[in-house]
Amino acid sequence: MNNTNEKSVWLPNQLSAVKLFLIQIECSINEAYEQLDGKTLYEYTILNNDSSGVVKVLPEIKGSPILNEYERMLPLNKVEFLYQSVYKKTGGILSMFYGEIKESMDEVLKELSEEKEDMNKAIEMWKDTESELWSGLKPKHVWAGGGPLERELLLDFCRQLTEIMQGQQFTSQGTAIIKSLEVLRKWQLKYNEICKGIPVEEIIKEREEIYQRKIKFLKDMNINVDL
Incomplete structure (x- = not known):
């Protein structure tokens, strides 16, 4: 769970450096730990209603700004269980070079809510x-x-991106981002030994498993969730 050293990684802008850091935290929250009796940080946080699990797993970050970031991303309030919380998530490696996503940008949800005239039904489809x-x-x-798998793939992609881009000159930040996106799209569709498959497919597969585990856990806890 040690965060990669961002200084050794080439990235097109500061936003993607921040996202690299946050994606790693998001992935670690979904990892099961021996120190938490096989529970994930997500589950442990809900059971205890605090962030004490983070310090159990990572005692060295106690009192540091990193702990604050964990607390910001942990399910410490009811907003986590509303559909709006989707817009606060990172989107992971596949959205690494995208900026902030807001509900006002979501045309699909807007169209579904107008079509269904029932927000619950719209969310169910959305x-x-x-x-x-x-x-x-x-x-x-x-x-x-x-x-954990997406985190490993993230670090693998960053290594490959750095090898390809380091030393290259770009006329603008926009050009660097477009080139980075091209590298990402090629990488996500090419067989990768780490996941023994195509990264985009394995990322979705892992996220579906995490989704099912979370939904089951929340149901067992009698917590209603929009998603």
């Missing part, structure tokens, strides 16, 4: 509809977050 806002991920998978 959560299972692939969205270009998140590089083709379904909102329920964005909400679920990635896991």
Whole structure:
């Protein structure tokens, strides 16, 4: 769970450096730990209604700004269980070079809510509809977050991106981002030994498993969730 050293990684802008950091946190929240008796940080946080699990797993970050970031991303309030929480998630590696996503940008949800005239029915359809806002991920998978495999793949992609881009000169930041996106799209469709498959497919598979585990856990806890 040690965060990669961002200084050794080439990235096109500061936003993607921040996202690299946050995606790793998001993935680690969905990992099961021996220190938590096999529970994930997500589950442990809900059971205890505090962030004490983070310090159990990572005692060295006590009192540091990193702990604050964990607390911001942990399910410490009811907003986590509303559909709006999807827009606060990172979107993972597939959306690494995308900026902030807001509900006002979500044309799919807007159209469904107008068509259905019932927000609950609209959300039910929307959560299972692939969205270009998140590089083709379904909102329920964005909400679920990635896991240990996606984190490994993230670091692998960053290594490859750095090898390809380091030393190159770009006329603008926009050009660098477009080139980075091209590298990402090629990488996500090419067989990868880490996941023994195609990264985009394995990322979705892991997110579906995480989604099912979260939904089951929340149901067992009698917690209602929009997604």
